[in-house]
Amino acid sequence: MAAADDKNNNMLVSASGSDDAQEAALRKAFALGAGRQAWQHQIEAVQCLLRILTRDTEAAGVQSNMLVQHAAGSGKSMTMALLVHVLHTLRDSNNNSQGRRVALIMLLSDRLQLDQQLGDTVEGFLRRAGTLQGEFRRADLGGLSIAKALGDAAADLGGRCLVVAATKQKFERLLRHKQGTSSSDGLGHAGLLAPILGRGRVVLICEECHRAHFHGSATALAVARLFGSGSGLGRQQPQGLTYIGFSATPNARALRFFGRAGNLQASGGEARLCPSHCYHLGQAERDGVVLHVLENYQSFDFSQDSIDRKAAWLLDDLAGRAAQFPLGFARVLKAMVVCRSRADVVAYVAALRNQLALSSMRLPEDEKATPSPEGCYGVFGFFSGEICGESEDHLNARIQLKDASKLARILVVCNKLETGYDEPRLAVLYLDRRLESAVTAVQVLSRVNRHAAGKSRAFVTDFHGRQKEAGESLAAFRTEVTLATSPGRSEEMAPLWELEAQLQEIVCGRKAASAEAAQSLFTKYKGLCKQLRMPCSKRLARFVTVSAAASTLAALGSGAQDVGSFAAAAAAPVVFVEEQVAQRLLGG
Structure with missing residues (x-):
């Protein structure tokens, strides 16, 4: 220098x-x-x-x-x-x-x-x-x-x-x-x-x-x-x-x-x-640093419709949304579909590509952009692992994550790219999953809140009618988040917090565990709570039930789709509550 x-x-x-x-x-x-x-x-x-x-x-x-x-x-x-x-x-x-x-x-x-x-x-x-x-x-x-x-x-x-x-x-x-x-x-x-x-x-x-x-x-x-x-x-x-x-x-x-x-x-x-x-978030919205994602939030109950029907509706809606932006931005606009399971990602990608192959509907395109591989139509799926023999790599024509996310006009995701994905051109979001916590809701909704040239708004469509819950989740982080805790107990509480983290990993589907392993962790957790004279969260009783059900379904060959839905249903905040301590929307 x-x-x-x-x-x-x-x-x-x-x-x-x-x-x-x-x-x-x-x-x-x-x-x-x-x-x-x-x-x-x-x-x-x-x-x-x-x-x-x-x-x-x-x-x-x-x-x-x-x-x-x-x-x-x-x-x-x-x-x-x-x-x-x-x-x-x-x-x-x-x-x-x-x-x-x-x-x-x-x-x-x-x-x-x-x-x-x-x-x-x-x-x-x-x-x-x-x-x-x-x-x-x-x-x-x-x-x-x-x-x-x-x-x-x-x-x-x-x-x-x-x-x-x-x-x-x-x-x-x-x-x-x-x-x-x-x-x-x-x-x-x-x-x-x-x-x-x-x-x-x-x-x-x-x-x-x-x-x-x-x-x-x-x-x-x-x-x-x-x-x-x-x-x-x-x-x-x-x-x-x-x-x-x-x-x-x-x-x-x-x-x-x-x-x-x-x-x-x-x-x-x-x-x-x-x-x-x-x-x-509240300050960032007031300063105009980020967009208000609830200003153009529409909520329907499409939860019982087939993925094929939802895909057809989605493409018609997306064409209308793109038309509301200046042409320069419409040519680079991206949309995201948030799914309940990896199996739904595969099904959505297939349905969207089939609809695009059979129709004349196309998003405005940037002539300078790298063309999407033949048969992909700008639709790419993102998830971890494999489901029914299908992987992200195979689904996306062997294109690596970094390049696929750049090429995609429609990103179909499940527990991937939902947090930390920074793409200002992402302007339309479709939710075909109930967002399991305030933390998850804010993270997912914030994928479309970035400013970009020609982008003055963002659109969110909720297929499960959860607009009220989305508003409450955003409100929780429109202020500084703090935690009240008893002083001087950090060292003795550390083993308890470690067990909580392990149990949360299992119940959210991020870590595989048998029913016996989940039972063992839960028993240890209850024992530590008793030893430290701490009340054990009643929600933890769901761990054993969920793990056992998931193991049974997997053994019967029901597939990861159902296992994932059980995990999502039980992914409520996993926290213990200290005596005389108030925790506000904090365990997600």
Whole structure:
């Protein structure tokens, strides 16, 4: 970097520099990296996080994780990119050109699509902002292995601050090796990454932290073991390592792990856990940063109609919606269909393609766009795994996720691309599934709330008549989300929270488990509740029933469609309620 740029970078984190000078430097860095001007909340969020991080660095024994609650569509990815740029250029207290306060920055996501999307955003930002290219490592399909990326950091390559982007699942696998044998990656040893903390702070930036269940998870265990001393179970968060979580819809688990302690409440001596910085949905709507998705929300009860009939109606409706946009945007407009199951995705894709093959209906097309493969008609399906011998790869003519999502004019999804998918051209949403929680509803509806040239509105059609519930879900996150909890109980409650996270994974269909395994976890949960004198949530009684029913259906060959519907029906918030504690719409 040029000397002038180094001066600006130092000003970003200088404790003695004025707030105005720091803001000016941040705005300059953002304009270079993003190619546009920053919104005020993006600058304020990074300033807030830097203040907390600087305070913790200078105060011995003080360590804080941080939570950023920013509305979906308000530029979280670019805010994270600016934060990475600033942390990467963060100098030590002596402003030594070779010194860093941060030795390693990790970007952790829990899905490949998010990992690729966030990696593209941050890598592009750092390149345009002048950050050294060799210091950004991607542990994705086209990049280095995570072992190589973290091995470089552990090897202290010239004392540089490295930035590593990876999924949390890849990080967790670093500790999965047989007892008594070395890991194939060479990193399965406790304490192997601890030397990094000897050179500076490690910052883990966690995307969609409401969903990744970091507290008590395999990720937290891997972090503690690899960066810790290796003694004991190694579950304690190593000193000098900070988690920063980002979410539009923080839940109780996210607040417990990432939230900061607010003031004690007068009644009951409760502590309130809060985001470090909040720019909630209500503020984003008022500022015009995102669109109001309920303004053009239509609700019907098509739940009993066949998929063929719904597909035909959908195409007619979509043609009418496209006609309400300027032609320039109509040519690139995208729609999303949210399905109840993977089997429904396959059926919808087939029905939509058949309808398009037999009719003259076509969306306006951009002549410069890459044409859709023959027979696809711009309709692509997205789901994980296989159903009845059909996979996403085969359904989409062997086109990879990243390219298929770009080519698609109609995306048909089930539990994929429903969270974190950032596509401003997505303007029409069809819901053929009851959204199981407030968190899920806000995340799914927010896929269409981005602004784009020629896009001044978004359209939502609900096939299950749940407009009232959608409004209530959005209202829950039009304010700062906090959690009231009894102070001083974090350590003894950690095993209980870990069991909750495991049970939630099973009931939402993200983790397979037999009825016996679910029964065992449930029994442990009840035992811990009794031991800690905590009331056990009555909703947890549904775990055993749902798991047993799902196993029976699978054994009878009824298919994943029915199993998935059982899981969706039982995916109510799974939380325990502490005595004298109020939790408002927080367990989703």
